[in-house]
Amino acid sequence: MKALGVQRFGSKDELTELEVTHPTVNEDAVIVEQYATSVNPLDFKLREGKKPDLDFPVVLGSDISGIIVEKGENVTKFSIGDRVFGVTAKSRQTYAAYVSVPQDQIFRSPVNAGFLEAAALPLAGVTALQNLQDRMQLTDVDRLLVIGGAGGVGLFAIQIAKHLGATVTAVGSSDSQQLMKDAGADEVIDYKQQPVHTLSKTFTAIFDCVGGSSQDELFPLLERDGCLLSIARDPSEQLARKHSVTAAFTAISPSQSLLSKLCALYESETLTVHISETFPFTERGVQDAHEKIEKGHTKGKLVMKIQEDEER
Known part of the structure; x- marks a missing residue:
C-alpha cells in the first residue's frame, strides 16, 4: 500500500x-x-x-x-x-x-x-472547538484575543468564538487582515504595525496559536482570573501566578462528540474552511x-x- x-x-x-x-x-x-x-x-x-x-x-x-x-x-x-x-x-x-x-x-x-x-x-477544528468551548467555556460576556488568527486553527477559533457569542480580536500579518475579518473577527491587528503588547485593552481569554518568546508579553493583557491557552508553547507558570490568571499548553483529546459538533457547524454554514x-x-x-x-x-x-x- x-x-x-x-x-x-x-x-x-x-x-x-x-x-x-x-x-x-x-x-x-x-x-x-x-x-x-x-x-x-x-x-x-x-x-x-x-x-x-x-x-x-x-x-x-x-x-x-x-x-x-x-x-x-x-x-x-x-x-x-x-x-x-x-x-x-x-x-x-x-x-x-x-x-x-x-x-x-x-x-x-x-x-x-x-x-x-x-x-x-478534523484536527484543526477539534483543537479550536475543544479549547474554546470545553476548556475556556466562552460565552457572550467574553473578550477573546486570538494570536495567529489566519492559520488553520486560528480561523476556526474566530468562527467558533463568534458562534459562542464572544467578542473577538484577531492578530495576524498585514496580508491576512481581510481573511480574519471575513471569518468574523470584530477587530483585526497587524502585529508589525501594532505590537500586541502595546494594546490598551484587556481580554478575558487569550488563545495563542503561535507561541514564541512574545507569549510572555500577553499576560498583562489578561484580566484577573482570565485564561491563556496555547497550542504552541508552554506558558510561564510564574507569570500566570503573578497576574492571577490560569495558563496552560493544551493537547487535543479527539472524540466523536466533537466531530459531530464540527459536522453540525459546517452543515449549518456557521463554520467554513x-x-x-x-x-x-x-x-x-x-x-x-x-x-x-x-x-x-x-x-x-x-x-x-x-x-x-x-x-x-
Whole structure:
C-alpha cells in the first residue's frame, strides 16, 4: 500500500514514498479508503523527532477523509460505503491510501463538504472547538484575543468564538487582515504595525496559536482570573501566578462528540474552511507542503489529495 513518511528523522528531504502493509481491521475499527488528508505543524515536528521512540517507517498525518471499505463486527454506527472524516489519536498514519481507525474517532462527513474540505476540518477544528468551548467555556460576556488568527486553527477559533457569542480580536500579518475579518473577527491587528503588547485593552481569554518568546508579553493583557491557552508553547507558570490568571499548553483529546459538533457547524454554514493550497499525494508534493508549513504564516489549511476522483 502506498504511503508517505520517513525512514529516519530529519528535514523535509527525508519524506519519501513508502510501501507499507495494508491495514487490518479489528472488531471495533473500520478501514477508510483515504481520498484526502491535511498537513499540520504537528506533522513536521514529528518528522523532526518530537517523539523519538516511534518505530520506523513512520507514516505521518492526523486527518481522515474518505470512504469506509471494511468494518469490524462491533461497528454498528457506520456502514461500508459511508463517507467519514476524523482524526487519529496517534497523530499519524493518514498520509496513506488506507487507514485503520477506531469507530469512535470518526463521524460522517458533512453533507455539503467534499473530501478536501472534510480533510481540512478534523484536527484543526477539534483543537479550536475543544479549547474554546470545553476548556475556556466562552460565552457572550467574553473578550477573546486570538494570536495567529489566519492559520488553520486560528480561523476556526474566530468562527467558533463568534458562534459562542464572544467578542473577538484577531492578530495576524498585514496580508491576512481581510481573511480574519471575513471569518468574523470584530477587530483585526497587524502585529508589525501594532505590537500586541502595546494594546490598551484587556481580554478575558487569550488563545495563542503561535507561541514564541512574545507569549510572555500577553499576560498583562489578561484580566484577573482570565485564561491563556496555547497550542504552541508552554506558558510561564510564574507569570500566570503573578497576574492571577490560569495558563496552560493544551493537547487535543479527539472524540466523536466533537466531530459531530464540527459536522453540525459546517452543515449549518456557521463554520467554513479556507484551503490555501492543495498538494498531490507524491514525494515531491508532501515535501513542498512541509516546506510551506514550516515557514509559518500559512493562511487556513494545506490539504493533500490522495484520490483524483474527489467527488465520488
